[in-house]
Amino acid sequence: MRVSGYAGIVAVALAVLCGCTVQPPDGGDGKGHAPVRVERPQGTPGGRSAPDGTAAVPTPSAVETVPPHIVHTRGDTGTGVRELQARLRQVAWLYDGPTGTYDDLTAQAVAGFQGRRGLPRTGETDAVTWRRLVAMTHRPGKWELYLMGGQPAAAPDARCLTGRVLCISKTSRTLRWMIDGRTVSTMSVRFGTQYTPTREGVFHVYWKSRDHYSTLYHSPMPYAMFFSGGQAVHYSYDFAARGYAGGSHGCVNVRDEAAVADLFAQVRRGDKVVVSW
Template structure:
């Protein structure tokens, strides 16, 4: 074979070998992380969000249908936020509300993967996110609170009571067995646990500052020594990533302000599991 024929034959052989082996080169994600490969169909992990057709691909018009966008709310949005937290695109929430932070996180996620940076979660964006994350558990879904309140302790069913559950991490404001408001709360750490039992509000201090830790404790309602129910800037910013020194922290300032206005010295406080 001539000198020209040998390179052509080698090229034909190489192409044939590639076809037989089925080898293709898939571009890697550009965020510097090792992610599992994204299948053309749905990932095997379950998701509570809308199901996607197995045949849908990037070129399918249905693949760009918008699932959620700013202003939406619900369990699907909460799962979206939990999954965005897993890949470090969102640090707030989950709250279940598609706010400006969620929109910004989705836009960043889309941009790093070459998707249109709309900030809206369409089916292709959701598919990519599903392929890179695991189904979030209850802890991840309710990291910042918002989970359903536990059934009230029997000791909360009479009188005026701040009924606090460590199981659901919620506070019910109850009067004569009726729940008037509910809010997410955070407790002390392993080394400074919040006491359990039946107590009473013995002092209210609207602009309180801790003399021991020199930290603000707005809307403080003291019920056991230095332990109080109060608003926490740290809880509002970091959620359950932190903890108190024994106090019951509230992250919703509007809710705690309303509770502070209604609660009286002498009202019962029940802290239970």
């Protein structure tokens, strides 16, 4: 349909007043199609209302900035913190094993991760930081979550329920110090490797050596409590530094020096040692 003369002028005027546009005489496609209505966007820049009263579309500058939700921060503890630490290890921002405590090392690792990705270096794990970390990592398994120990101790072996006993579980990699069925303390431990396994069974502490040094392996074995030949429960600098990435030559390694020092002071020669799965 062609638009011409007085009628055409009226049609164009009405179209403008109604907020419409008129296609060129050929309809824009050369086939003489009727004019097409084009809707105007609602609102105007800057968040102001449009002349027709429709709601404004806010511009980025008009959107209020809401502080991100804090997921974890310094002092927090629990499995959620342990997962955070395991994920930070996956992207090489944390080298210590998961402890379940949001300490200074964890805060430093989070701040480094944030800064590398253009996020505010707060050291606190907010929702934005957490989503970014999750997108870059996989859900950690039990091995990763408890790389440096800290697993709940297994239920004590029945042979541990009487007397004074070092009750050692290979399954949970823990040592319980028990007296008459009561657990006095627990600690994470590490065992021998495939070729130098820690022997299992019931033994007794036959010798204690506070500052022992192995002449066979040329390494210190402080707080050693020997129970089977050259195998002993003792503090391990390597275990403290590398976690379960290494192994002993058959001894039961402890990584918490304060805990094993206290244990050494309490254990007597003749006390029972039970090593089980």
